[in-house]
Amino acid sequence: MSLNSTDPSRWHVPATRVTLLLLLALAFVLLTGVLDGGAGVAPSQLFDQPRFPLANAWPGLLLAGVLLAITRRALLSFGLAFLLQGLLYAVNTLKVANLGTPLLPDDFRMVGQLRKGGAHLLFGYLPHSPWPYLGLLVGVALIVAMWRFEPPLFPRRTRGKRLLGGGVLALALISMLAGQSAWSHVYNARVLWLEPWSASSTSAHSGLISSLVMFHLQYGQGKRKPDVAAASQLIDQSTTALQQSMQTPGAGDALPDIVVIQSESFFDPTIMRGYEDSNFAPNLRRLAAHGISGALHVPTFGGGTIRTEFEVLTGLSLRYFENLQFPYLQMSHKSMPSLVHVLNAHGYGTTALHGNDPSFWNRTAAFKSLGFNRFVSQSSFPANAAMDGKYMADSAMTTEIMQQLKDSGPPQFIFAISIEAHGPYDVEPAHPAERDAIPVPDGISGEDKKELQTYLYHLQHADAELGRLVSWLAQRKRPSLVLFYGDHLPGLSSSYRSTGFVNDGDMLSQAGTWLLVDPHSQSQPVHEDTAAWLLPGRLLTQAGIHDDAYFALTGVIGPQIAALTAAPGAPPPAEDGEQQRIDNAMASVNQLRMSGKLDRLLPKGTALPASGIAHNDTIPMQAPTTVALPQ
Numbered sequence: 001m002s003l004n005s006t007d008p009s010r011w012h013v014p015a016t017r018v019t020l021l022l023l024l025a026l027a028f029v030l031l032t033g034v035l036d037g038g039a040g041v042a043p044s045q046l047f048d049q050p051r052f053p054l055a056n057a058w059p060g061l062l063l064a065g066v067l068l069a070i071t072r073r074a075l076l077s078f079g080l081a082f083l084l085q086g087l088l089y090a091v092n093t094l095k096v097a098n099l100g101t102p103l104l105p106d107d108f109r110m111v112g113q114l115r116k117g118g119a120h121l122l123f124g125y126l127p128h129s130p131w132p133y134l135g136l137l138v139g140v141a142l143i144v145a146m147w148r149f150e151p152p153l154f155p156r157r158t159r160g161k162r163l164l165g166g167g168v169l170a171l172a173l174i175s176m177l178a179g180q181s182a183w184s185h186v187y188n189a190r191v192l193w194l195e196p197w198s199a200s201s202t203s204a205h206s207g208l209i210s211s212l213v214m215f216h217l218q219y220g221q222g223k224r225k226p227d228v229a230a231a232s233q234l235i236d237q238s239t240t241a242l243q244q245s246m247q248t249p250g251a252g253d254a255l256p257d258i259v260v261i262q263s264e265s266f267f268d269p270t271i272m273r274g275y276e277d278s279n280f281a282p283n284l285r286r287l288a289a290h291g292i293s294g295a296l297h298v299p300t301f302g303g304g305t306i307r308t309e310f311e312v313l314t315g316l317s318l319r320y321f322e323n324l325q326f327p328y329l330q331m332s333h334k335s336m337p338s339l340v341h342v343l344n345a346h347g348y349g350t351t352a353l354h355g356n357d358p359s360f361w362n363r364t365a366a367f368k369s370l371g372f373n374r375f376v377s378q379s380s381f382p383a384n385a386a387m388d389g390k391y392m393a394d395s396a397m398t399t400e401i402m403q404q405l406k407d408s409g410p411p412q413f414i415f416a417i418s419i420e421a422h423g424p425y426d427v428e429p430a431h432p433a434e435r436d437a438i439p440v441p442d443g444i445s446g447e448d449k450k451e452l453q454t455y456l457y458h459l460q461h462a463d464a465e466l467g468r469l470v471s472w473l474a475q476r477k478r479p480s481l482v483l484f485y486g487d488h489l490p491g492l493s494s495s496y497r498s499t500g501f502v503n504d505g506d507m508l509s510q511a512g513t514w515l516l517v518d519p520h521s522q523s524q525p526v527h528e529d530t531a532a533w534l535l536p537g538r539l540l541t542q543a544g545i546h547d548d549a550y551f552a553l554t555g556v557i558g559p560q561i562a563a564l565t566a567a568p569g570a571p572p573p574a575e576d577g578e579q580q581r582i583d584n585a586m587a588s589v590n591q592l593r594m595s596g597k598l599d600r601l602l603p604k605g606t607a608l609p610a611s612g613i614a615h616n617d618t619i620p621m622q623a624p625t626t627v628a629l630p631q
Helices: 015-037 050-070 074-099 105-115 119-125 131-149 160-177 181-185 199-206 208-219 228-237 241-244 284-287 306-312 339-345 360-370 394-404 434-438 448-475 493-499 532-545 549-560 577-595
Strands: 257-263 292-297 349-354 374-376 412-417 480-486 514-518
Touching: 015 050, 015 074, 015 131, 015 208, 050 074, 050 160, 050 199, 050 208, 074 131, 074 208, 105 208, 181 208, 199 208, 228 241, 228 577, 241 549, 257 306, 257 448, 257 532, 284 292, 284 448, 284 514, 292 532, 306 339, 306 360, 306 412, 306 532, 339 349, 339 412, 339 532, 349 360, 349 394, 360 374, 394 412, 394 448, 434 448, 448 480, 448 493, 480 532, 514 532, 532 549, 549 577
Parallel strands: 257 412, 257 480, 349 374, 349 412
Antiparallel strands: 292 514, 480 514
């Protein structure tokens, strides 16, 4: 009997239907284990620990069941569910290859960014080989063939049984996606393997899909409650040092212009084996000789720029907000406590500057919440702004900074975000010969060699522009400060694995670099290792602004716990008892700060309001090359 959609009688025997569905379900579980590749969900584990591969395949089985109720075709339903699952695994493979970490639930927030200027950036990571796309086309063709030629498993009318069964399965799947706590009886550390500090280890043991469900259940619901008593005790114990810090004489009437450069993927290559004696950043090294510099611990690796950016602008550590993976996409505060609000209160004109789409990463709304007066984005740059590789050149950003800084009027704060050195690094730069002349350590060849050379080509430009900016500022009469730092290491995972690091550490836990320099000063160098969330307090101190109690507290407490900051998935650093106590108390301080409940615990008369700060009205809100942010 031929298989056609008009003769489903062969499937009407109940035993045949049940047998077919059981075989398809078993095949789905086994193939999911093969597709996953994790040791804990391999097909052989079905005999040793069946709950692992079953749990990892269960969401896909639920989806297949829902599709079966809709289409009535078994092969089509299981095949379509497996194809969609395969796409998920393909995206995970791309993320692991470029960023070193597997998918997490909050990564799905990026879907909304595709229509907000992120498509050109994210699609750049797609494979260039035609084979993956041909494989996808074959899969789609098979799905179409199943729809056309596979006979229905049961008749169209089943007296409500199909509707009831499909509805139950759909509700189960929706409840899982919604993070209903009932699923934690299956997806938890007692039943499956969960290492909260390492999504990579979790997915290797429990499977990618199980790890997504577990992280969603653990971190996607609710917020960690602050321990008010612990926060109060930490503040009380720090009161003397806090008051001394805040009573330091200020800068008087000569508040400096402040330029902060968040340099895309910038780090010092000398931490890599084979580059110990290299000098790809001569300007950084020269300026460090009369500035403050050192290692910078950041909360991300290879991507997630806004994680570091959020910490620098707010002074809040993302270690204390486990459910805040992409802060700008999850922010709901109309006014977020920030460095920008403090500077606004001191009469600064505050400008954010970035040569990319302003809506990507939700920056337009986020910068409004953080207090910026203006946002200079891609469309406000000159039409002939220089490009290098895929993105706007750092030279164009430097030129725009110079255009924005005025020679008179109130002090100015510019927060500039570069993009030239953004990955992927398989795009030809403007000067390929310059790129090809860059030496590469032994053991790195082929595409890995070219990508590393491309990155270093852009890094050298970032360093050159740092030198150009500081030299220009040194010629001005107005006082100024420059804070320069890298948001994270670039996602060159293959090169790191080939060379390793001088400190023998994991790539996810490597520190970046930072520099704070006064262009007019020739002071003695200061070496200071710190974390991204401590930079705003350090910057305010250097600018002579001491009256914000929270930022003063980060300067008192932060150095003791700075090294605990690392990318998600990095091995957790060891903490002694006292450090752990301080860390736990600082977590509560951060949470109270975020919710606007910290001021009542701080010494009287020291706290600036976290929100509702009046902005400086002397800065024009509609300059020719800016986008105004309504307050």
